[in-house]
Amino acid sequence: MSDIVxxxxxxxxxxLAMPVGALFARFDQLHPAWLKSEWRHFIVAFGGGALISAxxxxxxxxxxxxxxxxxxALLFLGGGVAFFLLDIQLAKSKSSAGQMVAxxxxxxxxxxxxxxxFATGQNTGILLAVLIVLQNLPEGFNALEEIAEHSRYSANKIVALFAAMALLGPLGGLAGYFWxxxxPMILGGIMLFASGGILYLVFEDIAPQAKLTNAWMPALGAVLGFLLGLIGHMLIHR
Known part of the structure; x- marks a missing residue:
């Protein structure tokens, strides 16, 4: 089997883990008694753990x-600040698309x-694929419940939308493979920018202890704290 395939x-x-997670949420809507509150929080925390591990x-x-x-350091911080500003804008516009954007x-x-x-022969390709699946399942679950609650779209349409979004996966994968x-510097910049943004989202939207209503600075503080660790790690190993 070729690397492209x-x-x-x-x-x-x-x-496809996104629409699969959304289907579980749809089942949860139809049968709300099957999943206890503790398990709902477990799903949210599981997604956060997968994001942090990535x-x-x-x-x-x-x-x-x-x-x-x-x-x-600037790219990592820039990702956190960019998602910080995006989060504020979504809150001001009262958009129901926050989870989908995330x-x-x-x-x-x-x-x-x-x-x-995969193009460079690194072993991290398979690991990254597994981590993406583990995070997209709970994210799909949470996103459907959030969007369905605050929009006019039916749950079935949202699942179909997530399935269409899954097709962006091969496009992104092939873009990384060929271009x-x-x-490596451009790719590294994309990865660090995304890391800062993802870390912000974890602490703002997922980690319950850090969440404050209409307050975004605690999550940005998490990005800054991780940034100090990143700089220290790079100083030691260079």
């Missing part, structure tokens, strides 16, 4: 390996990195 299969499966195990180590300290914002950079990893495998 492998990239298409893995990136498509990673994307940051810590793949995106930050691989992204920072090909960049000097200052650009790496899914695409971490999914696309990750599948691009997945494609590039970014030979541009």
């Amino acid at each position: 492998v990239v298409i299969i893995f990136s498509l499966c990673a994307g 940051i810590a195990l793949v995106l930050v180590p691989d992204g920072s390996a090909n960049l000097p300290i200052l650009p790496a 899914m695409l914002s971490d999914f696309l950079p990750e599948v691009i990195a997945l494609g590039a990893a 970014l495998a030979d541009s």
Whole structure:
């Protein structure tokens, strides 16, 4: 099996985890008594853990390996600030698309990195595919419930939309495979920018202890705290 076919299969499966998670949420809507409150919180926390593992195990180590300290730090911080501003804008517009934006914002950079990893022969491609599946399942679950509650779209239409979004996986994977495998600095910048944004989303939307209503600074503080650790790690290993 060629690497291109492998990239298409893995990136498509990673994307299909979103509508699969949404189907579980649809079942939950039809049978609300089957899932206890503790398990709902478990699903949310599970998604947050998968996102953090993607940051810590793949995106930050691989992204920072090909960049000097200052650009790496600025890109990571820039991702956190960008998602911070996006979160404020979504709150002001009272949009129901927050979860969907969050899914695409971490999914696309990750599948691009997945494609590039297979092109360069790195073993992180399979690991990244598994991590994307683990995070997209609970994200699809949460996104359907959020969008269905605050929009006029039916649950079936939302599931169909998520299925269409899954097709972006192979496009992103092939883009990384063909165009970014030979541009490690650009790829590293995308991975670090995405890492800062994902970390912000984890602490703002997922980690319950850090969540404050209509307050975004605690989550941005988490990005800054992780940034200090990143700079220290790079200083020690350079």
